[in-house]
Amino acid sequence: MRSSPLIFAAEALAAPEGTVFVDTRPREDWAKATIPGATCLNVYDYFIAHSDERGIAAMVAGARAAFRQLGLDRAPLVVFFEEQTGMRSPRGLWFHELCGFDGGRILDGGLAAWRAAGGGTAAGAGATGRIGDGDPAQAGAFRSELVAATAELLEPGAPELHVLDARRPAEWDGSYVHACCARAGRIPGADLLFYEDLLQDGRYRSPDEIRRIAAAAGFGPGQRIVTYCHRGARAATTLYGLRSAGFDNVAIHPGSWHEWAGEPDLPAVEGTGAFVHR
Numbered sequence: 001m002r003s004s005p006l007i008f009a010a011e012a013l014a015a016p017e018g019t020v021f022v023d024t025r026p027r028e029d030w031a032k033a034t035i036p037g038a039t040c041l042n043v044y045d046y047f048i049a050h051s052d053e054r055g056i057a058a059m060v061a062g063a064r065a066a067f068r069q070l071g072l073d074r075a076p077l078v079v080f081f082e083e084q085t086g087m088r089s090p091r092g093l094w095f096h097e098l099c100g101f102d103g104g105r106i107l108d109g110g111l112a113a114w115r116a117a118g119g120g121t122a123a124g125a126g127a128t129g130r131i132g133d134g135d136p137a138q139a140g141a142f143r144s145e146l147v148a149a150t151a152e153l154l155e156p157g158a159p160e161l162h163v164l165d166a167r168r169p170a171e172w173d174g175s176y177v178h179a180c181c182a183r184a185g186r187i188p189g190a191d192l193l194f195y196e197d198l199l200q201d202g203r204y205r206s207p208d209e210i211r212r213i214a215a216a217a218g219f220g221p222g223q224r225i226v227t228y229c230h231r232g233a234r235a236a237t238t239l240y241g242l243r244s245a246g247f248d249n250v251a252i253h254p255g256s257w258h259e260w261a262g263e264p265d266l267p268a269v270e271g272t273g274a275f276v277h278r
Helices: 009-013 027-032 053-069 089-098 110-116 150-154 207-217 233-244 256-261
Strands: 020-023 039-042 078-081 104-107 128-130 161-165 224-228 250-252
Touching: 009 110, 027 039, 053 089, 053 128, 078 089, 078 110, 089 104, 089 233, 104 110, 150 161, 207 233, 224 233, 224 256, 233 250
Parallel strands: 020 039, 020 078, 039 128, 078 104, 161 224, 224 250
Antiparallel strands: none
16 A cells, blocks of 8 residues: 555644645645745646647646746655645645655645644745646656546457546536536546545545545446546545545546536437446
């Protein structure tokens, strides 16, 4: 089993020299008040164009460039945080791990937990960065097990693959669709596990609670799980919630529904009918 992806506020306050804190909130929030010395990295506003070999390579190259710009590729411990645990800090950790870097953690409970534990804040200052596409030829080696291309979700006869939709129930059944998406619905065979169900009071639920919630939704620790949402942020929150509960084979479909909906040849399902398990 991998080590926990989470770090708690008391541990973070005693973090060793060389630890880098990464504020994933909007830049204006970081500029007002953040963990002293924290850098700011926009991991949220990125959309992958195509979840194929070239698109994934461009995403990895862009993320690696952003981390190197801020020195995150050399830090022994990198702690990603936001106001409370939500959609941003887990996505930051996912990019970090995808690039092959070690020592990343999510500050569970975020800046609110840091303050509650007695941690001070200061105005953000210094260099900032953002995730964007890079040169695919510069991607290098990365942790391919953390990302699922569109082709993987279309492979027939893969009973070990379980697709997890981390969106709201209304998005899953197609009764709501984001304005930027070409159509409503879900990936065929995708079961619903709303990402917020893994959180409580701004932090992750306990591993036992998460295992119970996942089991009720039809997910088990031994499965290959591919999770998606609108564009990959809620999927990352779900991945690390499951990881904290012992699920070690979870990947993200980075284009998520935004990309899938825009490809008219890809199959889609609407409504609340029976699940189609692979």
